Amino acid sequence: MTNPTERAIFLQAIEEENLDDRLAYLDSACGEDLNLRRSVEGLLAAHEQPAALLDHPIGADRSRPSLASELMDESVDHIGMQIGPYKLREQIGEGGFGLVFVAEQEQPVRRRVALKIVKPGIGSKEVIARFEAERQAVALMNHPNIAQVFDAGVTADHRPYFVMELVRGLPITEFCDEKQLDVRDRLNLMIDVCSAVHHAHQKGVIHRDIKPSNVMVTLHDGKAVAKVIDFGVAKALGQKLTEKTVYTRFFSMIGTPLYMSPEQAEMSGLDVDTRSDIYSLGVLLYELLVGATPFDRGRLDSAGLDEMRRIIREEEPPRPSTRLSTLTAERIRSLGIQSGGIGPSQSRSLSSDLRGDLDWIVMKALEKDRTRRYDSAASLAEDIRHYLQGETVTARPPSKFYQFQKFARRNRVVIGTATVVGCTMVLGTAASLWQMSQAIQERNAKDEALRGAMVAKAEAITAKQEVELFATHLTQANELVASGHAHLNAGQWSEAARDYDAAVEIQPSYYLPRVQRAQLYARLHLWPEAAEDYAIALANGARTNQPQWWGVPALFRFTGHPEEYQRLVEQYQVQLMKESEEPDWLLIRGLMVGDSVDDSIDEDANADLAHFWLWERQFGPPAQPANPGSPDERRQRDYLGRLRPPDSSPLCVCQFITGLAELRAGAFESAVDLFLEAGADSRWPAQYMVDAPLALAYHFQGDFELAQQALKRSTLSLESQLDELQRQNQLSSPSPWFDLMEALVLHEEACRKVSGKASSLSSRIDQIRQTSLSLIEQH
Numbered sequence: 201m202t203n204p205t206e207r208a209i210f211l212q213a214i215e216e217e218n219l220d221d222r223l224a225y226l227d228s229a230c231g232e233d234l235n236l237r238r239s240v241e242g243l244l245a246a247h248e249q250p251a252a253l254l255d256h257p258i259g260a261d262r263s264r265p266s267l268a269s270e271l272m273d274e275s276v277d278h279i280g281m282q283i284g285p286y287k288l289r290e291q292i293g294e295g296g297f298g299l300v301f302v303a304e305q306e307q308p309v310r311r312r313v314a315l316k317i318v319k320p321g322i323g324s325k326e327v328i329a330r331f332e333a334e335r336q337a338v339a340l341m342n343h344p345n346i347a348q349v350f351d352a353g354v355t356a357d358h359r360p361y362f363v364m365e366l367v368r369g370l371p372i373t374e375f376c377d378e379k380q381l382d383v384r385d386r387l388n389l390m391i392d393v394c395s396a397v398h399h400a401h402q403k404g405v406i407h408r409d410i411k412p413s414n415v416m417v418t419l420h421d422g423k424a425v426a427k428v429i430d431f432g433v434a435k436a437l438g439q440k441l442t443e444k445t446v447y448t449r450f451f452s453m454i455g456t457p458l459y460m461s462p463e464q465a466e467m468s469g470l471d472v473d474t475r476s477d478i479y480s481l482g483v484l485l486y487e488l489l490v491g492a493t494p495f496d497r498g499r500l501d502s503a504g505l506d507e508m509r510r511i512i513r514e515e516e517p518p519r520p521s522t523r524l525s526t527l528t529a530e531r532i533r534s535l536g537i538q539s540g541g542i543g544p545s546q547s548r549s550l551s552s553d554l555r556g557d558l559d560w561i562v563m564k565a566l567e568k569d570r571t572r573r574y575d576s577a578a579s580l581a582e583d584i585r586h587y588l589q590g591e592t593v594t595a596r597p598p599s600k601f602y603q604f605q606k607f608a609r610r611n612r613v614v615i616g617t618a619t620v621v622g623c624t625m626v627l628g629t630a631a632s633l634w635q636m637s638q639a640i641q642e643r644n645a646k647d648e649a650l651r652g653a654m655v656a657k658a659e660a661i662t663a664k665q666e667v668e669l670f671a672t673h674l675t676q677a678n679e680l681v682a683s684g685h686a687h688l689n690a691g692q693w694s695e696a697a698r699d700y701d702a703a704v705e706i707q708p709s710y711y712l713p714r715v716q717r718a719q720l721y722a723r724l725h726l727w728p729e730a731a732e733d734y735a736i737a738l739a740n741g742a743r744t745n746q747p748q749w750w751g752v753p754a755l756f757r758f759t760g761h762p763e764e765y766q767r768l769v770e771q772y773q774v775q776l777m778k779e780s781e782e783p784d785w786l787l788i789r790g791l792m793v794g795d796s797v798d799d800s801i802d803e804d805a806n807a808d809l810a811h812f813w814l815w816e817r818q819f820g821p822p823a824q825p826a827n828p829g830s831p832d833e834r835r836q837r838d839y840l841g842r843l844r845p846p847d848s849s850p851l852c853v854c855q856f857i858t859g860l861a862e863l864r865a866g867a868f869e870s871a872v873d874l875f876l877e878a879g880a881d882s883r884w885p886a887q888y889m890v891d892a893p894l895a896l897a898y899h900f901q902g903d904f905e906l907a908q909q910a911l912k913r914s915t916l917s918l919e920s921q922l923d924e925l926q927r928q929n930q931l932s933s934p935s936p937w938f939d940l941m942e943a944l945v946l947h948e949e950a951c952r953k954v955s956g957k958a959s960s961l962s963s964r965i966d967q968i969r970q971t972s973l974s975l976i977e978q979h
Contacts, residue, residue: 206236210243278317283355286315286363295430298331302366305350313350317361335362337431340403345396347416347429367427369418373487376417379424383553386488387584389417389426394481394581396428401474401577407431408472410480411459412487457500457508458493459483462568465512474577475570481580482565482573489554490523494566513568520562521555557587560595674710677703681716688720694976696720711742719748722755722937724972725925725965731759738764744771751938753790754945765794773801776809783813785849785857792860793942795949807865810858817854852881856890863897871897886939888917892946899954907954914947915960922964926971 209229216222222244230237278301281288286303292314293300303315318331338349339362352362369375372393376386393415400407407414407428414430457465461479463472486494494517500508517523561583567573574580583593608615684699697720703713714733721730734752738744744752753772756765769791776787788810791801859874875897879890891914898907921940948959 206239206243209236209240210247213240213244214247283315283317283361284351284353286313286351288315303363305363312366313363314347314366315361315363317355318359320357320359331360334431335360337400337405338362338364340405341400343396343399345392345426345428346399347427364429365427367416367418367429369416369427371412372415372417372426372484373412373491375424376488377491381424383489383558384588385424387588389424390481390485390488391581391584392426393428393484394577394584396426397477397481398577398581400428400431401477405431406472406474407477407480408464409456409459410477410484411456412484415484457512458495458497460512461570462513463570465509473570475573475575478565478573478577478580479567479570481577482562485565485584486517486520486523486562489558489562490520492523494518494523516568517566519555519559521552521559524554557593557595561587561593564595673706677707677710677713680706681713684713684716684720688716688723693720693724697976709740711737711740714740715742715748722751722941724975725937725940725968726972727755727941727965727969728759731755731761731764735761735764738767744768745775750786751790751936751941754793754938754942757794758941758945758948769794769801776806783817783849785810785813785854788861789857789942792857792864793945795864803861803865807858807861807867810854810861814854814858817849817851850881850884852878852884859897860893863893863900866900868897868901872901885935886943888914888921889939889943889946891917892943892950895950895954896946899950904954911950911954914943914950918943918947918961919964922961922968925968926964 288301348365350363416427459480461476586593680699680703684696687696700717714737718730718733855874856878859871862871875894891910895907895910951959
């Protein structure tokens with residue numbers, strides 16, 4: 201070490217324990233001096249070598265050769281060697297740093313095992329650490345498809361060894377070809393291999409060198425059993441496999457290139473995880489199905505290191521079905537086609553079997569982007585199992601956009617150049633077009649502005665005319681409504697209908713003319729026409745808290761307008777909850793007229809509110825307390841008393857409405873009492889309304905005879921009412937129109953519930969309708 205700078209750099213570098221820090225220091229200290237950099241790296245490599253195997257020096261004389269050097273110089277004959285209770289019989293394998301022998305175990309049981317031992321003279325720290333890592337990794341496993349570890353130790357010359365299950369079999373590809381297994385049998389074997397690898401991953405170990413020679417297949421009772429062996433380059437995920445220092449050297453690749461994942465070949469700071477084994481499993485599956493690896497073996501062998509890494513990282517292999525179409529007849533025969541000569545038809549048939557799901561399963565495992573591969577070996581096995589069972593697989597072809605992204609990454613220079621040239625041409629053309637368009641725009645700007653001004657003026661004139669016309673039509677419609685109302689009060693039905701028709705025609709979206717015409721139709725008992733006008737007015741935003749809307753819920757139910765009925769009762773319920781302090785009997789009456797209510801109507805709350813109002817109607821406000829309370833409390837009670845107007849509703853009507861509320865809430869006994877009290881008032885012209893809901897209350901109580909009697913009274917009283925209207929020619933009625941309408945709705949419900957039949961009053965209602973139509977035409 202003649203150069204003092206070289207010595208200083210070396211001494212400083214060995215102080216850096218972290219590999220990344222050491223490399224960063226070398227980049228800074230050596231600069232562009234490549235000779236200096238190689239010399240320092242050589243010193244560092246020699247420094248990493250132990251003085252002897254496992255860092256145990258032999259003797260104190262430094263001039264004496266180390267044990268490693270001695271073992272390098274002389275050949276060691278292992279056959280017949282006794283290592284503990286094991287005698288080596290024959291060598292069956294050799295790796296980069298280990299030898300595998302068949303050994304006979306003499307005690308405590310006699311059996312044949314496989315014994316793996318470090319080669320003589322390969323005693324670096326890294327090799328020993330890797331060997332011990334493999335020993336620890338395999339010892340963690342307990343799976344029927346992973347070779348079992350029986351024992352481990354160190355030989356007399358300080359070489360580690362371990363003893364495992366002796367697997368008598370062939371590499372999986374050789375076994376499948378020799379036995380001529382079909383595609384289904386090969387896939388079943390692959391499921392067992394995936395299960396073993398998944399077990400290793402769960403134990404926190406990545407194999408990192410899955411290939412056919414590390415997956416042996418043997419026969420157990422005539423059944424093929426796969427065994428995963430050789431965890432020599434395994435890597436622990438979340439645990440330390442050995443106390444020896446082991447790391448992947450700078451610019452070294454771990455694994456077999458043909459089966460190596462892109463991230464292994466990349467040799468970047470990206471850590472290798474379990475998805476690297478998924479890629480290798482994909483290569484193994486590819487070879488099992490096709491008989492060749494995704495990349496040609498000869499091409500990779502002849503390529504340099506950088507070219508080999510580029511192929512693995514960037515090139516897309518052909519799909520299995522595409523690759524199979526180029527294979528020989530012998531290969532197709534080995535995949536299960538046995539009959540006769542092998543021709544193009546058999547090749548196409550087997551390619552067709554692989555095309556589709558199997559293609560996408562393999563290509564998903566071989567994705568360059570590891571985030572797009574299967575997330576675990578178990579997921580890959582599950583997709584293969586889905587294929588075998590004829591179920592849907594999760595693997596799908598990548599999108600066109602994803603394929604374009606990968607193509608763009610592989611051809612950055614070409615695409616970048618084409619993009620620059622294209623952008624330049626586009627920008628040049630765009631600049632020319634822009635200059636031309638600017639001249640045209642400047643020429644047309646004044647014309648456009650002039651046209652815009654003329655259009656705006658025309659639109660303003662049109663808008664003004666429309667507003668004036670709307671105002672005129674609104675005034676005319678209001679005048680016609682007032683005229684129609686006067687004719688209605690005078691009993692001039694035809695004239696009133698004519699005025700309302702004209703108002704509706706002038707302003708179709710104005711709800712007031714429709715509500716007034718609906719009132720006319722309702723008084724004449726033209727129920728369908730009245731319901732149609734009310735429905736349109738409701739859609740146009742009419743206010744439903746006006747007296748003109750009393751009885752409309754029953755009208756909607758009677759004429760078959762379920763959506764309008766639903767919307768109206770929802771508004772009634774909201775109004776009732778907001779103004780519950782002030783009695784509004786007709787709101788509760790509108791809510792209770794129908795039997796099919798939904799969640800928007802609270803029957804119990806409405807019944808309680810009706811009872812409270814009825815109690816106040818009968819007995820007045822609650823008595824003042826003996827202790828008047830504070831002055832503020834007295835003022836508040838006085839104010840609330842002034843806000844509540846006196847209730848002028850007839851007591852019998854209040855009792856009838858409360859009975860309806862009790863009926864809908866299921867309090868049938870209370871409903872019967874209230875209906876009987878209301879019907880006892882002979883001054884009420886609408887006594888006939890009581891019998892139908894009374895029949896319903898009796899029916900729900902189980903008093904079927906009383907229910908039939910009440911229903912019969914209801915039918916007779918309504919027939920009498922309808923006959924009376926027919927005789928009077930619609931000119932007068934002792935009660936509001938909605939009394940009869942609600943009575944008809946309740947009667948129809950009672951007929952269906954009590955007798956199971958429809959009402960028999962439809963013919964009389966039709967006669968009244970014809971009479972009403974003739975009344976309008978007569979005048």
